[in-house]
Amino acid sequence: xxxxxxxxxxxxxxxxxxxxxxxxxxxxxxxxxxxxxxxxxxxxxxxxxxxxxxxxxxxxxxxxxxxxxxxxxxxxxxxxxxxxxxxxxxxxxxxxxxxxxxxxxxxxxxxxxxxxxxxxxxxxxxxxxxxxxxxxxxxxxxxxxxxxxxxxxxxxxxxxxxxxxxxxxxxxxxxxxxxxxxxxx
Amino acid sequence: xxxxxxxxxxxxxxxxxxxxxxxxxxxxxxxxxxxxxxxxxxxxxxxxxxxxxxxxxxxxxxxxxxxxxxxxxxxxxxxxxxxxxxxxxxxxxxxxxxxxxxxxxxxxxxxxxxxxxxxxxxxxxxxxxxxxxxxxxxxxxxxxxxxxxxxxxxxxxxxxxxxxxxxx
Numbered sequence: 289x290x291x292x293x294x295x296x297x298x299x300x301x302x303x304x305x306x307x308x309x310x311x312x313x314x315x316x317x318x319x320x321x322x323x324x325x326x327x328x329x330x331x332x333x334x335x336x337x338x339x340x341x342x343x344x345x346x347x348x349x350x351x352x353x354x355x356x357x358x359x360x361x362x363x364x365x366x367x368x369x370x371x372x373x374x375x376x377x378x379x380x381x382x383x384x385x386x387x388x389x390x391x392x393x394x395x396x397x398x399x400x401x402x403x404x405x406x407x408x409x410x411x412x413x414x415x416x417x418x419x420x421x422x423x424x425x426x427x428x429x430x431x432x433x434x435x436x437x438x439x440x441x442x443x444x445x446x447x448x449x450x451x452x453x454x455x456x457x458x459x460x461x462x463x464x465x466x467x468x469x470x471x472x473x
Numbered sequence: 474x475x476x477x478x479x480x481x482x483x484x485x486x487x488x489x490x491x492x493x494x495x496x497x498x499x500x501x502x503x504x505x506x507x508x509x510x511x512x513x514x515x516x517x518x519x520x521x522x523x524x525x526x527x528x529x530x531x532x533x534x535x536x537x538x539x540x541x542x543x544x545x546x547x548x549x550x551x552x553x554x555x556x557x558x559x560x561x562x563x564x565x566x567x568x569x570x571x572x573x574x575x576x577x578x579x580x581x582x583x584x585x586x587x588x589x590x591x592x593x594x595x596x597x598x599x600x601x602x603x604x605x606x607x608x609x610x611x612x613x614x615x616x617x618x619x620x621x622x623x624x625x626x627x628x629x630x631x632x633x634x635x636x637x638x639x640x641x
C-alpha cells in the first residue's frame with residue numbers, strides 16, 4: 289500500500305471517529321453510564337478503555353518518531369503479526385468477544401463526562417502524530433507493544449491497530465447506547 | 474455562483490460540532506453552504522485560532538489544499554447543524570476550461586486577495602475597538618450568524634472585551 293494513502297485513510301477514519309464521539313456529548317450521564325449487566329461496560333467505560341490505550345501508545349509513538357532518522361518511504365507493507373493484530377481488532381458482524389488486560393479494564397471505575405474530553409484531546413494528538421509520520425518510515429519505525437516489549441509493531445500497523453480498536457469499541461458503544469436508551473426510556 | 478453550485482455532485486449534512494475536515498487531510502473540494510454555519514481554525518499548542526467563517530450562501534474551502542493538492546493543517550467544524558454542497562476540484566477545473574468562465578474565476582480570486590488584505594490589516598491593527606469596527610462594517614451579517622465567543626477568537630480578543638465593545 290502507498291504510505292501516503294494509508295495516512296490519508298487513517299486521518300479520514302479518525303475524523304469519523306471524532307464525529308461519532310462528539311455526538312455522544314449530547315446524551316445525559318444516565319445513558320452514558322448505563323450498563324447491560326454488572327460485568328458489562330458502560331459507554332464511558334468503553335471510552336476510558338480507549339483512553340488507557342492512548343495513554344500508553346501515543347507517548348511511545350511520539351518518542352519513536354522524534355528519535356527516528358529514517359526517511360519516508362513510498363510504500364508500506366504490513367508486518368506478519370502487526371497486520372494480524374490490527375485486523376483482529378475490527379468489529380465483526382457477529383459479536384466476537386475478547387479478553388482485555390486487567391490494567392485496561394475500567395469496569396466500575398469512577399468516571400465522569402471528562403473522559404470524552406480526554407478522548408478528544410488524544411485524537412488531536414493522534415492527528416498530529418499521523419502528520420508527523422509523513423516524514424519517517426512507517427515500516428522501519430517500530431514500537432514495543434504493551435503486552436510484550438519483545439513484540440514490536442511497525443508504526444503503520446500500530447496506527448491501524450489503534451484506529452481499528454477504536455472502531456471496535458464504537459460499535460460496542462452503539463449497541464450499549466441502543467439498549468440503554470430503550471431501557472432508560 | 475449558480476453555475477458553480479450546479480457542479481456539485483453530492484450534499485453532506487453534518488451535526489453541530491462535527492468536523493468536515495481535520496488537520497493533515499488533503500481536501501481539494503469546494504463547499505457551498507446551503508444552511509448552517511462553519512468555522513475554519515488551526516490549533517497552536519492546543520489553542521484554537523479561527524481563520525474564517527462560512528454561513529448560508531458562502532463558499533468554504535481549505536484553500537491551501539485546494540491550490541496545492543497537499544495536506545492542510547486546517548480544521549473545518551460545523552457550529553450548528555450544517556448542510557453543504559460538495560464541488561470536486563476536477564469538476565471546477567472542467568468548468569474553467571472555458572475562457573469566459575476563467576475570466577469570472579479570476580475575478581473571484583482577485584476578490585479573495587482583497588479580502589485577505591483586509592484581514593491582514595485587521596490582524597496588524599493594535600486597537601481591539603478598531604479591529605471590531607472594521608469587521609462590523611465589512612461583514613455586519615457575521616454578527617447575526619455566528620456566536621460571540623467565536624467572533625471574539627477571530628478578532629483576537631476575549632469574549633468579555635467583545636461584548637463590552639458591542640454595548641458601547
